[in-house]
Amino acid sequence: MVRTPLTPEERERGERLGVLLREARAERSMVSVAAEAGLSAETLRKIETGRAPTPALFTVAALASVLGLSLDELVRRCELVVA
Template identity: 85%
Template sequence: MVRTPLTPFERERGERLGALLRQARGERSMVQIAAAAGLSAETLRKIETGRAPTPAFFTVAALAGALGLSLDELVRLCAPVGEGVAGRLSA
């Protein structure tokens, strides 16, 4: 199966998600957070660096839980500046 290329918006959103997760992790190790979320450290590394910009919903939910973030908060913080959830849903 051939994967369609990511749009610039998808790449940017993945970079914002990665930066947010890195910031939320703080001083905790990547291994510690990945284990708490039931993921490999390499998967978390790829998400944090933007190499996996479109992780599965359950992966994001597990990371949010391990980091003490709500999914609503993640959606809000990953939105482009000046664009709310309603703007993305109507597009």
């Protein structure tokens, strides 16, 4: 299966998600947050750095739950602002 290349907007949205998760994680270690969410630290690192800009919904939901974020808030803050 060949994956369709991401648009610049999709990449930008993934970068915003990474920033939001990193800010919400704050002083907590990447390893502890990832473990609590049932993910590997490498998966979390890829999401936070934008190298995995389109993580699965269940992955985002698990991270949001661990970090005390609502999915609605994440969606709102990751939406593209069209001028």
